[in-house]
Amino acid sequence: MVVQQTATRPRSGPVVVPSLGGWGLSAHADLAYRTLALLGPSTSRLLARDLGVEVAPISRALDELVAAGAVRIRAEGRARYWHAVDADQVVSGLRQRRAPQVWSEQLRRHVAAVSSLHLERIPATAVCRLPTRAAARARIAELVAAERGEHLAINTEDVISADAAAAAAPLDRSLVSRGIRVRLLGLTPRDGSHGERLPAGGEYREAASLPLKLMVFDRRAALFPADPANFEAGALLISDPDAVAHLAGLFYTLWGTACDPHQHEVPTVMLSARERAIVSLLIAGHSEAAAATELGLSRRTVVYTLRGLMDRLGVDNRFQLAMILGAARAVPLPNVTPSTTRNTQEP
16 A cells, blocks of 8 residues: 655654544544644645545535634645644634533433434333432442443533532442443533543543433443433433333444544554554555565455455545554554655645
8 A cells, every 4th residue: 555645744753633523523524634634734636636535525624624723724836735733722622612511402402312212102111210310329329230241321511510420430430340341421521621530441432512411231221311401300211122222322323423532532443463464564565465475365365354444444545544544553654755746836
């Protein structure tokens, strides 16, 4: 895999590139920002060519990035070059721009999510109303004690009260100490600080907006507030298998687009030994046939392995694959030097 060079200046040191998808930006905007941040300034046409997409969606992506404060444009002769803004500055700006949570909007999201469950179709025996916050906390403690595999939670509160934190901490420690997979989704803090704190072993991600406060226990039961504007009004506990599966699916849909703040919003990419070996050789300039010979594999195996990796990461070509893997530090990017073949007058 020979990566087309698009930088007008060399990179100096490793660059950590945040994923902008969790802030509501499109996939094209995210890829365009990664490419500019990792390989340096480029024109819209060169960027479109390198990413293997049409100019029109790249132009729209650049408009998104300008609105998000993630890129700037500079004229160099008759050409216009797009420059990536420093990643820390971009993330800080996005956090500050997130609109304060409006309860009427939160209520709309909550009702929409709950309505999709079709509560009227769920047997009465599979729905339990917990009338107070204290009753809900007591039932949560019982469910947590019985969990054996997985605990999923969504927190829609901008600020976690000391009372709520004190109630949650021992439950989280108990789950992690027993080897239960704990995954928590929270809102991105507006002040730029880190949000939830989980014991070592728990997994946490942030999103700009979330539809409802939720807990899913071993995919056997799910609990959410009866009134999202008043947690003292208690909660509903659902044990219907289809409804619980629906809510678990909702959680993982949100999880897939959320960011891990402890990894600077860079999603982790895990490669098998074979994938890493193949990609490293192709980035170093080997052809598919040469990489296959080097590793004692067939060329078909190399091609199928690459295709599977690209499908898994949701990219369309090898340049995009290199950007994703390089940004996640799954493999080293090739050394980038100023291009000697670029027409600097290209718009």
